[in-house]
Each structure stands twice: as structure tokens, then as C-alpha cells.
Amino acid sequence: MPIRFEVNGKQVTVEVEPRLTLADCLRQQLRLTGTHIGCDHGVCGACTVLVDGDAVRACLMLAVQAEGSKVVTVEGLSNDDGLTPLQKSFRKHHALQCGFCTPGFITTAHALLSEEPDCDADRIRDVLSGNICRCTGYISIVEAVLDARAAYKSNGGKP
Amino acid sequence: MKNTFIGSPVERREDLRFLRGRGQYVDDLAPEGLLYAVILRSSVAHGRIVSVDTKAALKIPGVHAVITANDMPGGPPIIPMRLQPLPEFKPFEQPVIASTKVRYVGEPLAVVLAKSVAIGEDALEAIEVEIESLPAVADWHVAAKNKNILFESQGTNRSLVFEARKGDADVIFASAPYVRREKMRTGRHYGLTLEPRGVMAEWDAARGRLTVSGAAKVPFFNRRILAKQINLPEDSIDMVENDVGGGYGARGEFYPEDFLIPFAARHVNRPVKWIEDRRENLMAMNHARETEAELEVACASDGTLLAIRGEIHTDMGAYMRTNGAVGARNVAQFLSGPYRVPHIKIDSSLWMTNKTPVGTYRGPGRFESSFYIERMLDMIAGDLGIDRVELRRRNLVTAAEQPYSIATIQPTNATDQYDSGDYRATLDRVLKEINWPEVSKLQGKLIGEKYHGLGVACFVEGGAAGPKETARLELNDDGTVSVFLGTSSVGQGVETVFAQIAADALEWPMERIRHVHHGSTSYVSDGYGAYHSRSTVMGGSAVLEATNHFQAAIREAGAKRLKCEAAAVKIDPDNVSGPDGQSFPLKELAGLTAEGAFLNKKHTYSYGAHAVHVTVDPKIGRIEIIDYVLVQDVGRAVNPLTLRGQMIGSLVQGLGGAVLEHLQYDEDGQFLTASLADYLLPTASDFPNLRCVILEDYPSPINPLSVKGAGEGGIVAAGGAIANAVANALQSFGVEPRQLPLTPTYIWELVQAGRQKQAAE
Amino acid sequence: MKLPQFEYACPTTLHDAVALLAARAGDAKALAGGQSLMPMMAFRIAQPALLVDLRKLPGLREIKVSGDGVRLGAMVRWRDIEDDARLASAHPLLKAAIAHVAHYQIRNRGTVGGSLAHADPAAELPGIALTCEAEIAVMGKGGARTIKATDFFLGALTTALEADEIITELRLPPWPQERAKSRRWGFQEFARRRGDFAMAGVAAFYDLDNSNKAMNTHIGVIGIGDRPHRLPAVEAMLNGRAIDDASIERVAAATSAAVEPQDDIHASAAYRRALVGTLVERALTSAAA
Secondary structure, eight states: OEEEEEETTEEEEEEOOTTOBHHHIIIIISOOTTSOOSOSSSSSOTTEEEETTEEEEGGGSBGGGGTTOEEEOGGGGOOSSSOOHHHHHHHHTTOOSSOSSHHHHHHHHHHHHHHOTTOOHHHHHHHHTTSOOSSSOSHHHHHHHHHHHHHHHTTTTOO | OOOOOTTSOOOOSTHHHHTTTOOOBGGGOOOTTOEEEEEEEOSSSSEEEEEEEOHHHHTSTTEEEEEOGGGSTTOOOBOOOSSSOOGGGGGGBOBSSOSSEEOSTTOEEEEEEESSHHHHHHHHHHOEEEEEEOOOOOSHHHHHHTSSOSSGGGSOSEEEEEEEEESOHHHHHHTOSEEEEEEEEEOOBOOOOSSOOEEEEEEETTTTEEEEESOOSOHHHHHHHHHHHHTOOGGGEEEEOOBOOOOTTTTTSOOHHHHHHHHHHHHHTSOEEEEOOHHHHHHHSOBBOOEEEEEEEEEOTTOOEEEEEEEEEEEEESSBOTTTTHHHHHHHHTTTTTBOOSEEEEEEEEEEOSSOOBOOOSSTTHHHHHHHHHHHHHHHHHHHTOOHHHHHHHHBOOGGGOSEEOOEEETTTBOOEEOOOOHHHHHHHHHHHTTHHHHGGGTTOEETTEEEEEEEEEEEEEEOOOSEEEEEEEEOTTSOEEEEESSOOSSSOHHHHHHHHHHHHHTOOGGGEEEEEESOTTSSSOOOOSOTTOIIIIIHHHHHHHHHHHHHHHHHHHHHHHTSOGGGOEEOSSEEEOTTSOEEEGGGGTTOEEEEEEEOOSOEEEEEEEEEEEEEETTTTEEEEEEEEEEEEOSOOSOHHHHHHHHHHHHHHHHIIIIIOOOOBOTTOOBOOOSTTTSOOOOTTTOOOEEEEEEOSSOOTTSTTOOOOOSSHHHHTHHHHHHHHHHHHTGGGTOOOOBSSOOHHHHHHHHHHHHHHHHHO | OOOOOOEEEOOSSHHHHHHHHHHTTTSEEEESSOTTHHHHHHTTSOOOSEEEEOTTOTTOSOEEEETTEEEEETTOBHHHHHHOTTHHHHOHHHHHHHTTSSOHHHHTTOBHHHHHHHOOTTOHHHHHHHHTTOEEEEEETTEEEEEEHHHHEEETTEESOOTTOEEEEEEEOOOOOTTGGGEEEEEEEEOSSTTSOOSEEEEEEEEEOTTSOEEEEEEEEESSTTSOEEOHHHHHHHTTSOOOHHHHHHHHHHHHHHOOOOOBTTBOHHHHHHHHHHHHHHHHHHHHO
16 A cells, blocks of 8 residues: 655655565665664664654554654764764764664664753663664663763754 | 874774664665565474475465475585584584474474565465474483484484593592582573674576675685585685674574575575574574583692583584584683683583574683683682682782693694783782772672672683684775775674774875775685684784785885885885885876785683672562673784773673573473563663773784784673672572573572571571 | 564544454454554464554543543553653552553553553553553443453453454543542562563552551552452451551562462562562552651
């Protein structure tokens, strides 16, 4: 069935089977391969995208459920010219190694910092506990998100 | 210009694509005409295959083909071992697909090729499989009865016994003043990568060429196996490494799918992609770690270690896989850890069971053996009334004793020696960092609902497995240079680290190292890969060699053009000049290339110590880490930023194995932990208080960079350190953990047993 | 782990949604947030022929706070409960329990109705509904009815919902406001990791009478057995008594004796038995504090 929604600021219409998840729709139909599938059963967080501003697991949502929504993926949180403050902070703190979980952490951290730019380390750990990283041990990720708060604070929730 | 990129926390080049969602992993590839492979796996742990009927599956619209063992003339090929390929193991090696028997839940039975993964999975449900069940061999104890046998022709479930020998342990034990005996075990866990495995194969029938994407770790070796199995010349196969979402020892070994997918692509003459799903990843990727040990340690009354003796049993799972013997060998060879043990006699048995086969996981055998020796040291200290730190200090190998020889392994006659270092220095440092004199006042104290405890453990980490690694430099049109490597990336950051090494050696700015290409078989003539903490040591030294040859080649070319002696040619980042000031732009030599290789028969040994302060809630069995410090001397840190990433990252993996991760089976060999809700990985809130300290006091004497492998230090001693801390916290109950993981149930049981014993006394 | 095939419908009225479910006689499932159903389908444990998406149904997303208690629309998300400042006083026990539910991303999609219908024995909301004697309002082809929480949870992943019925609202009885200090409560659970299903959990509340003795005691447990349940014998031990260390200790022991826990891969039955006693002890201690 055809569905229409907004992805990274652009309206798209795609023809999908009901059983296609939003994660597969983004990756296969729209070729937005920055959204990764690490478990396909709602545990690892690698497929996290923003739907109407909320961080959600794209593997636990049907593409048809996104009809009429605004979806933002890691590509939509990136610029061509350089890194955003959040991305810079991840790089500075070496908050990624293999990079597979990274898009999910970026989208989740962005949602958090947009709403709660004053969050503390405990809140960050609580929120990020829905994303699995197998490489870093998380210490550097928490540091990176803490460090990126300033950029969101100074700009009223926008980095 | 003298560069100091080596030693600087250079931010990674890879990050620019990963952070923007522009990495390219194998699942991101989707060529025209692609078919998706989905694998039917056995749901029976042990049985004889009666039939696999694919007729109904083939009728499903969108299903293109179903491949079984019957499609392979001459039967399914067998996957040979890569490390320790002993003749004894041959009969136990794994066929790429089951044809007569299944031996574990998850063993491939058929491959469906379909228009989509979803349709492929629909087809799995339509394949009718009849298997006559046999009694399952669910652990090594059952295996050792040799009643039900996985490989009947062998008459035994034991594929081998590794013997670790040094001195004459039996003589020492006959007259030792003190002996402690213990039985302990470590749980089954594995190097779960967040990106599941994946293979995509494209067959070019006209040119007879096969391209295999998704290669990792050891692409050259895997190409050799595949070429033989699929009957193609090696140079007709390109193994392509894409971005790789984690390795940890488990990814990149030759698995059944590494044959099945290329075979399928050739069979149907279409590109075929298989992406492992998480459920199959849990039951198909190499398992690791499950061992049981019965050990005796003999000491002098002052705590001097005299001898270790005993037996270790490894649950190997159903087949001997490519590197499956490494853990069982290491657990025996490295049982003495960083300690001076003059007499050793360990028999390490490899038992075949009806479980997923094992392979290596970061720190193979070392994590297990460290848990054993570190636990025993604490128990011995208690028995002898010696401070446990002092006991370790007395027994650590000293700098004066280096290089220090450890036990020899039979039947491979493998000897090994530690290369350099002052192990006491890292112990002293870790105690200082955690403020041991102060926090040790809390040992065993109950504050609120929790007991406080401290643990300490020391380790060595082997690295730099030989024999050889290769690198090549090529000058580009714009005067930049590209580096090509035989080693591969599993996500550690090799593009940055090798650019640092090359830029320092050439004395050029980093930007002039345009690309670092790695992992694919087309880049260099030969390569060995990323395992055994070897990439930086071996690949880095090869880059150094290659830059020497590269500069020599420029001088030679320059000498010809400038008509002077090669030795008189000067190279700067832009120009090549002669003694009389005549010069030409370097980029005019574009296309110039030089290869370098580094050969090595010795291992590097970095070393260090862990210290941890925990609390334990005895009523619910919860462990919380208050502070954890890891100190490691790595000889020389090429990039402290990425090194810290290796240290903390491996530490959290170690803590996962010590506290959370546990692959479980029932007595019928049914797999009980087939989701990430069942197999528990550490998350951001589990281990928040971890620190690490990098030391560079003892550069490695055996390579030109002076570096030592350092990817495993965090994982190796984590189990021992945390278990010691738990014992220390719960000393008032007489708790001595003897197994991992330290689950709430297990801790609570130990406390209960302690309470009951006290009540009885 | 791709989903099996199904048909999809997205009705705009409750009436149509019920009719769609009714027409499939048990072979259709309502889809709310999907946070439990989707994983079940990914593992092909659930293979409904039709999914009826409730997202366009009006009037199910409201949280109503009144003298009648707290009413949570079936499509209210965990996130909405977290964000609703009124609930801190209107139902602190609910608020405390929901803080333990799953992870950030799940909390943005998971719903009240979905959790109740899924009926995981370790889930927090069914435990709260049961402990607080809530009612679950449902709509079916025969019209609306309410089901008492005690009658709703029939076993692991099994409820009293008929195949054509859709949950519309959870109705929690009023939490005393005027004598807020006399209502004492505690919630305790222990999971292996943050956001995991608990190995066991306890929700408890009681009211203090004029002589500071407990009355109206409610103690519910989750993660023990095949459904959330109350511990009437243990509650009776507390009613009419002062809550002090001695009574708490006795009650904790009685709790362990009263429950019938199960073994699973995360915890042994014996451990769970002890754990639930400890959690009761801690819940009551924090309630009394």
C-alpha cells in the first residue's frame, strides 16, 4: 500500500507491504542506510530514529504507522560541510569505534538534549541504556553527551 | 619537519562517515538483481537427518531456489582449521551444511534464496525436515561419559588433550608444605558484534570471477579456503572488506555461510546477500569461554608459588572450528599469568558437545585462566595469613627475570616467553590510583544494605602474532600518498592509527596520507589480518618498513632525474631535490609504489593490573562498582585516545562476562538464550565508574615501533578482579565465588550457604 | 526476523475497529504501540492474519484526573505518564512503578492498553492495576463493559479480553488527597539491568488509621508465577498493626512463604522467593519512612 510521510524534511511516497518495518523501509526503499538494524526485536537501539520528535525504535514500528509523520534519521541530523556539535563531541571523546551503533546513539542523544539540555550523567545513562554499544564501554559516550549539552543549551534546545 | 603524531590523541578519520550515517556495511549493499539468502537451521541438538523436503517452499511466490547438501556434488566441503590445524582435529571439523547428522541447534540445513528476507523466512516454515533425535550431549560431563558420541567413528567425544608442562610439578607436590585445591568454572559467552555477520557474493560468469563482500579479520586465509572449496584459482576471488561492525575475535573466521553464499551466487548466477539475524547470530557465531578447572596450587609457607597442577575441561560445542582450539590451549598455557611458577602440569581436554561450536573471543583462554589463578591467590593469601597484595608482589615476574619463559604446550611443542616489563610497577600504580590504603578500610564493612569489598588482579596480554604482515604505499597524482594494508579493520580505528605512523615516518602532515585502505585482498600481495592484538604491532611495523622502501624508491627515481647519488636526494612533502638545489615536484612521481613487510616470531606482552571497589547487596545479590581502575603498560601508545577506547571497551566486555552474559542450554541441548532480552549485554547504566591509566615504561624490544598489543587488557583480569572483590565484601559469610557469571542468584546462594554454615556452627 | 505476512487496517472509529476484530474471530490483533507485539511477530511467535491499528481512534490518549481517580486512555504512552505532573500526587505509586518500564525509546511508543493486553507476568502496569483494584474498560461488538483487574489477568500473556474486544481505559480508584499523609506506599523491583523485566517486583500501600495502625493494606507482586497477584494473607497480617521493623520482618518472611515462584534463565525459584520477601520488606520500609 502507498504511504506518504516526511523524511529528513522531504515528503516521500513509498509503496510498502504492511509487514515492512519503518527501519527496513528507510534502509531499503529510501536507501537511508545510516539507520542500522542490530537486533530487529527492539533491544539494541541501533535503528533509533525520531518520529515527530520522539526517539523510537524503527524496528518496532511498521512503515504504515509512519503515515503522515515527520521522520528524522541520522542523515537528517548531519551536514555536508562538517560535523554538528554533538557529532564533534562524539569524535573528540572517541565515543565510537566500529560505528555500527553510532547512528542510534546520535539520534537518541539528540532527542534527549533537545528536550533536556540540562540532564545530568545519571539521566544520560538512564536514557542511553536503551542503546547497546559493544565497543566503547559507554564511558566516552556519556562524556560526549555531557560535553555536547552546552551547544544545545546555548541555542534553546537546538544544536 | 619532525612529526609527533605517534603518541598524540589524534581524532579518528573514520568518525567523519560513521557519525553522519555514511559508513558502508555489507548490508548497505544492494546491487541489481540481488537475491536474499535465509538459512534453515536445525532445531534439534543431535540427530540423524532423514529428509529435508523443500517442495512446498519452492512453490512460494518470490522463492527462487532452495539449496541443500544434495546440491553439492561430492558432498559439502569441510572447513579446515586456521590455527593449530592438528591431524587429531580433522575428524571433528565442520561441514558447511549438515547432510547426515545435525550436532547443534543452529546448524545449517538449507539455504533459501528469495526476493526478500521476509519471503525467505516464510519459506523456512514450509520446509519439512525430518530428524531422528539422538540423546544430546549437553555439557562436558555428559561428553566425558562417552556414551552418546557426536562423531561415532572416533569412539570418543574428546578431540584432544593439550598438555602445559614446565619443570616437574609432581615432585614438588609430593613434598609441598601447603597445597590448595579448587574446582571452578567459567560461563559460556561470546564476542557478540553489534553488526551481525553478513556475506554478499557476486559471480561474474563471463570472466569467471567471484567477489565476496563482508570479509573481515583474515580475508587472505579465507580466500585460500574458499578457492579450494569452490574450485577457483585464488586470484579469481576478491574478498572485499566493507565497514565492519565489531570483531572481538569472533567475526571474520571462516564460517559455513562463507562458503554457502558464494556457492549460492554461482549456483543461481545472481548476486546473493545473507545478513545474519540476531537470533541466528546468538546460535551460529562462535561461542567461547565455557571451561571447568580442577586445580591445585603448591606454595612455600611464605606464599612463594611452587607449582600448579590440574585439569581443565573446555566445552567445545559440536565442531572444531577454525580457531576453536586457541582458548583451550591458552587457558592451560597462561594459567600462571604474570606470576613466577617454576613447575606446571596442566591437562586441558577439548570435549565435543551438542552446542554451538566455539572459537576465540577477545582474550581467549586468558580471561578464564586469570579468573582461576586470581581467585586461588586470594584464597591462598587467606589460608596463609599473607596480605593478598603482598602475595602477588612476591610472585610477580620481575624485570630482571625477563624475558621469562612460560609453560610449553604439547602436542604442538609451543614455547613462549614474556618480552619485557616490571609487573610490580603496574600493581603499585593501580593501588595508588584507587587509593588502596584508604579504601581498604572499607573491606567487608556493611554500610546501609551493602557490603564493601576490594579486588585486585594482575595480567599479561599477548599480542603481535606472526608470522608476517604487509603494507604498501602509493603516491597519488596530487602528491598525497595512499596506504594499503594486509591487516584489516574490525572497527578499532586502523585508518587513523596507520596514518599517524605513516605521517611520522615520512615526516609529512597527516593530510598528505590520503587514504588508508585495508582488509581487501586486492590491496597487497598477502596479508594476515586482525587478531591476537596484532594490527598495530604487525601492520604498523609493516607500514614503517613500507615507508622506508617508499622513500628509497623516491630517492632512486629522484637520483635518475636529477642525475645524482640516491643518498644525496632530499624529499620534502612537496619536492624532490638534489645536492645542487635542482628539484622537481614530488607529484611528478605519481604511481610510484613500494611494499614493506614485517616478520615476527615472538609475541609482545603488555601487562598491568586491575583494582576494583564494589558493593554487594547480600539479600538480592546485586553487585555495584564504586570504582574500577585498569593500569596497563603498553610499551608505547600510538594513539592514547583509541587506546583508552580499547582498554575501557574490553573492560566492559570483561565485566559483561563476569556479571551478565551467559549462553544457556537445557539438558536436551535446546538453546535458551536466543534473544537480546535473554543474553544480557552491558548497557550504559551497568558499569559507570571505570578509569584507566596508560603506562609506557617498557617499550617492546621486538619491533621497531616499540609497541605491544593492547586490545585485551581490560577483559583478561575483569572476572578475577570482580570475583575477588565480591569475596572480600562478603567475607563475613565466608563467600568464595567459584564460577562466572556472578549472577544475583549465585551470589545469593553463596550468602545463604554462608549463613547456614554459620548457623550450624 | 522479519514479520510474517498480515493484512493491515487503520480504522477511525472504535466501532469499526471492533467490527474488524470481530470479523476475524481471534485471528486479528489490535496494534497500539506495538512494543510487545512487534517482537513477538519478529520471532513469529505471534502470526495474526490482520492487524488493526488503533492510532487513529479518537479519545484514547487522555489522562483524566478527578475525584473518581485516575483514568488512563488505552493509547496513553509511558512517556505521557512520566510527563504528567499531576500524577505525582494523583497517583504516586503509578508514577513510581512506570519509571521502571523499559527504555527511553520504548517509553515513547509503549501504551497502557498494549501492556495490559500483553499481560506479561513481570510487567509493572498490570501489577499496579491488580494491586490498586483497578478496572479495565473495554469495547466489544456487544458493547462496552468493565473488567476488574482481578478478573482480567488469567495467565502468562492471557487475559479475559474477548477476541473482538479493545481496551479503552484503565480506571484506577482515587488516591486519597485530603489525608495524603495517611496513605503510605512503596514500589520495589529488581531487574538484571535498567529497563529489563523484573525478576520480581512489589507494589504496596496501606492507610494509617487514627492510632497509626495500618488498614486497607494492598500488596501485589510481579514476576512471580504466571500473572501479577496480591498476597491477601500477608495483607491481613498488617491490617490493624503498627508498621515497624518487627512487623515488616515478619511480613517479609510470610511473603516468601506465600509465593510460588518459578525457575527461569535469569533467576532460580528459591532466589525469587527470597527476593520477593526482601522487596516487600524494602517497599514497606520506604512506605513507613
